[in-house]
Amino acid sequence: MSATKKVSTRGRPRAFDKEEALAKAQALFHAKGYDALSVADLTEAIGINPPSFYAAFGSKAELYGAALKRYEEKEGLDISGALAPDRPLDEGVATLLRQAADNYGSGAAPGCMVIEGARGTADQQACSQARRMLDMSRAVIDAAIAGREPERAELITDYIMMTMAGLSASARNGVPAERLRAIAAIASTQLSHHIEGIAPKGTKQ
Amino acid sequence: MSATKKVSTRGRPRAFDKEEALAKAQALFHAKGYDALSVADLTEAIGINPPSFYAAFGSKAELYGAALKRYEEKEGLDISGALAPDRPLDEGVATLLRQAADNYGSGAAPGCMVIEGARGTADQQACSQARRMLDMSRAVIDAAIAGREPERAELITDYIMMTMAGLSASARNGVPAERLRAIAAIASTQLSHHIEGIAPKGTKQ
DNA sequence: CTTTTTTTGTAGCGCTCATTACAAAATCCT
DNA sequence: AGGATTTTGTAATGAGCGCTACAAAAAAAG
Structure with missing residues (x-):
């Protein structure tokens, strides 16, 4: 159903749910703001280490962009x-x-x-x-x-x-x-x- | 006239005008915000070095407090x-x-x-x-x-x-x-x- | 099995931040 | 003059930041 769901890829499977992590990140960015929220805060909240974070989301700024988009879609007026x-x-x-x-x-x-x-x-x-x-x-x-x-x-x-x-x-x-x-x-x-x-x-x- | 003006103190005299420096700091805090303005920005704008900064104003947060007070007095509604x-x-x-x-x-x-x-x-x-x-x-x-x-x-x-x-x-x-x-x-x-x-x-x- | 591909954890990179030790310099007091 | 006192410039501190090298681990592909 979901068009973005990769069903079977090679390599070691990701150990966390990316959409779930994005949801957490969006809530944290919303609550604390971009500056006050560190990558360390994010990785700890998601329960992953920095390399997994950057492999999945690119950078803090990119993740913020995705979080903004998600916010507008799910919570926007x-x-x-x-x-x-x-x-x-x-x-x-x-x-x-x-x-x-x-x-x-x-x-x-x-x-x-x-x-x-x-x-x-x-x-x-x-x-x-x-x-x-x-x-x-x-x-x-x-x-x-x-x-x-x-x-x-x-x-x-x-x-x-x-x-x-x-x-x-x-x-x-x-x-x-x-x-x-x-x-x-x-x-x-x-x-x-x-x-x-x-x-x-x-x-x- | 000015009650806070020290006319003659001992020791080496301060090489910059404190009120002028406060005015500059207040303008910068107003323009850029607390987080985006570093102590290095402030000392450079005032034209002094960090020790002079801390001797005169205590800390970045203290200076911000003084800047807020000055703002309210000089520019407040x-x-x-x-x-x-x-x-x-x-x-x-x-x-x-x-x-x-x-x-x-x-x-x-x-x-x-x-x-x-x-x-x-x-x-x-x-x-x-x-x-x-x-x-x-x-x-x-x-x-x-x-x-x-x-x-x-x-x-x-x-x-x-x-x-x-x-x-x-x-x-x-x-x-x-x-x-x-x-x-x-x-x-x-x-x-x-x-x-x-x-x-x-x-x-x- | 071996190879290939991706993710994982550990550990650390370079950078900027606010802040300060330290000694020389400049002024007042006696 | 000779302390006493305060400011000055140089240089560095420890902490936190975003981010990454590296090799082991886990899956599919051959």
């Missing part, structure tokens, strides 16, 4: 679903922010792994990997909004990205999920009033 | 002024968020040094120093709001902290000051709509 073109825009934004609050506040590690990884401190390669993913998410949001509010798409997207980053930071600072939801509710209620209210003539001011 | 009790609350919040947008988006380094430092990755001591300052700022905001909206103080403070963190993150992600101001404008109108809209009973409208 459903942006396209929330902002589907057949739903009112303000309702879609509210759904998206509510999803973010739930997602960032629950689960093993608080906050968004991509958003937090994108402001990486030390390692530039790891940071830019997360930045690229964040930029792509922004592009998806922007495209969904540009279909309905082409004049104010950048502003609305800016506002959504700001709010998601703020929710992620608040989650990291220990604000529990229910309070995050209440914050997200403020951020999204009557957003349409604001959008329609500030510049009703369609001018960019 | 005027929270008490913005949320002064003689002004309408929504107007005060709008002023505060507008200040944050201006502050985070302009100047040498983007974002808030305290907010960004509070989610430090590797060094726990540095992170908790920034966290403590952030908690104190939150307490000031919370106290100013509790005087007017005791029932919803936590929620409103949560929302303001989330927005400031989001603005700081957006600034770090390259959003320019004028767009930050537009985002902050949406955020503050959202809040006043919500405050007036949800519970009009017995409180100021």
Whole structure:
């Protein structure tokens, strides 16, 4: 079934489950961040030695990239679903922010792994990997909004990205999920009033 | 005038200006973060050698603490002024968020040094120093709001902290000051709509 | 069996980090 | 002048980092 499963190869078989190890690594990267998590931490958590680690994952940065991809696939928000073109825009934004609050506040590690990884401190390669993913998410949001509010798409997207980053930071600072939801509710209620209210003539001011 | 200025001490005089060095260190910590800035970077920027560095500032973490303090004094927001009790609350919040947008988006380094430092990755001591300052700022905001909206103080403070963190993150992600101001404008109108809209009973409208 | 291929564990590489011994240099006090 | 005291530059410390050489071990292929 799984397309990536090698059934029979030559040589000594791997003594650990690679997907399982990736899952562990992703959780650790999410919880501790790229810099604070050492290869020694990873190999110890997985239960392997450095050579097995590098044979399987290439490098710490490569594994981080794979972990980011896995995170987005397994735990990422459903942006396209929330902002589907057949739903009112303000309702879609509210759904998206509510999803973010739930997602960032629950689960093993608080906050968004991509958003937090994108402001990486030390390692530039790891940071830019997360930045690229964040930029792509922004592009998806922007495209969904540009279909309905082409004049104010950048502003609305800016506002959504700001709010998601703020929710992620608040989650990291220990604000529990229910309070995050209440914050997200403020951020999204009557957003349409604001959008329609500030510049009703369609001018960019 | 200056109370901390030692005019005449014994021993060989220091060959560099300590306050000037602190200013440089604060700017560098703000721009690059604690982890990504090494002691070697600092001594090179100041133009001194490690022993002079440690004699003057104690340690990297101590210098970071002094830099945080200096940042708050010289570049911090005027929270008490913005949320002064003689002004309408929504107007005060709008002023505060507008200040944050201006502050985070302009100047040498983007974002808030305290907010960004509070989610430090590797060094726990540095992170908790920034966290403590952030908690104190939150307490000031919370106290100013509790005087007017005791029932919803936590929620409103949560929302303001989330927005400031989001603005700081957006600034770090390259959003320019004028767009930050537009985002902050949406955020503050959202809040006043919500405050007036949800519970009009017995409180100021 | 032998050969080939891959993974394994041990042990260590070079590097950067924050920090410090040490002695010479520069200033004040007597 | 002659200590006393503090800063200076040189050089190195131990610890941790990401990463790898190497040879033994385990499987398939001949």
